[in-house]
Amino acid sequence: MNIAKTIKETRQIVQQWKNENLTIGFVPTMGYLHEGHASLIRRAAEENDRVVVSVFVNPIQFGPSEDLDKYPRDIEMDKRICEANGAHLIFVPGVDELYPFGFSTYVDVEGPSKGLCGGSRPGHFRGVCTVVAKLFHIVQPDSAFFGMKDAQQLAVIRRMTEDLCFPVRIVGCPIVRESDGLALSSRNNYLNDVERKAALCLSQGLDEGLRLIENGERNTHVIKSAVRKKIEQEPLARVDYVEAVDPNTIQGIDYIKESILCAVAVFIGNTRLIDNFIWEEA
């Protein structure tokens, strides 16, 4: 497995693969990899000749009061997980490599960036889109793999890729959960034992909503209330949002017709966690 710190090294390796007509799968990450990321790497390896993983805690997608500085990092663990799951190259740039002095170009996706995390985290998706656009140009993948836990991010990246005609196929991969239901997240690392138990309220609230839909409920206001009520039974939980939206446009829906993204963001202590499900009419 190769490790590249610079754009130039990455381009050289990628170009060699392209000259050999090998397909490239790409998994962009912020590191501190877990089984969710591992599932993306394995999927990329199944579908491509070569797999590139980027590990970069992207400062421009964090707000001024967010957890950029304390975001967990462990590059040695990341290397082991990449290698064990079939990656061929890790790209680990420094901040100055991607944002040198004078940097001033940004990519904005207007529609699906509104609402949900776009409301709570202004500028977040601008930062995500900008870094993903850069990484797509550096890695030039055939396919890129994103987790569905970040459902809005996936919708925004799909929109950007289609709108700007990136020659990249976007693949959304299922949420990976602990055995008790907690969605895997690098931010779970912030939770102490009591908070870890409290964090189950996200998946339990969502389960409550899914149960209602499967029993025939189609009014999203009823569903959202039930999800919120379940989450708020947990005293350590503070709801940021509970929303029911179109999975592609991220626009609010009052009444479910074909499909729904039910998404929650909840603070457990100081840690903000997200989770969701997508339900589609069979």
Next chain:
Amino acid sequence: MNIAKTIKETRQIVQQWKNENLTIGFVPTMGYLHEGHASLIRRAAEENDRVVVSVFVNPIQFGPSEDLDKYPRDIEMDKRICEANGAHLIFVPGVDELYPFGFSTYVDVEGPSKGLCGGSRPGHFRGVCTVVAKLFHIVQPDSAFFGMKDAQQLAVIRRMTEDLCFPVRIVGCPIVRESDGLALSSRNNYLNDVERKAALCLSQGLDEGLRLIENGERNTHVIKSAVRKKIEQEPLARVDYVEAVDPNTIQGIDYIKESILCAVAVFIGNTRLIDNFIWEEA
């Protein structure tokens, strides 16, 4: 020479060339081609195996009160000029092909988009960058050729290309002028005979500025005053701006050290024309 109206057709032709390891030069235009464009096409053909020209009057780079509807169009003439100068493919998409329903992604270059035309035409460079990003992804050129008449556009495109790591080399090509000095522009077509003569004030004003610099003047306020005074001797001229800026950052400069972009925008009747020179210390 091929003519493609869709992204899909263009991609197919380009992919075939890429499979044959042919290099691709790209000349993005708004059509109504003149000798300035022809010089870009010839340069692209000299330096590349294949040349793609796009002809697209990009609505999102026009302001609401600008000349989108009356912008001159003559696709048959454009085809002849492309063919005669060595193009292999013209991409002529309709507006719906590039901006289908739901389109919502934009590329913003903050630094060099400020001032000059960015001040007079808010949103203009956002529109330019967005369409150029799309076209780069569709055509996937090795090199792209831009005229230096649009000096700020060239600076903005260079900045975008570097910031977002597009794998494209940007080539700026010299301004082509009529024998009396008028810089070629599709908008010259708007001028009647009297206005055509009046339009010489742009190049004559700039000549005055260049003469001062060559005689040792380095204070840009003195230079700008002289340029403006010369232009304003023409009764049909209304100055939009006369500026002296860094050619890369487009930031105002008080005193010339190494290089200067002296740029003017002037209304002749209802027609807004631009022109410029770049001077560099020998």
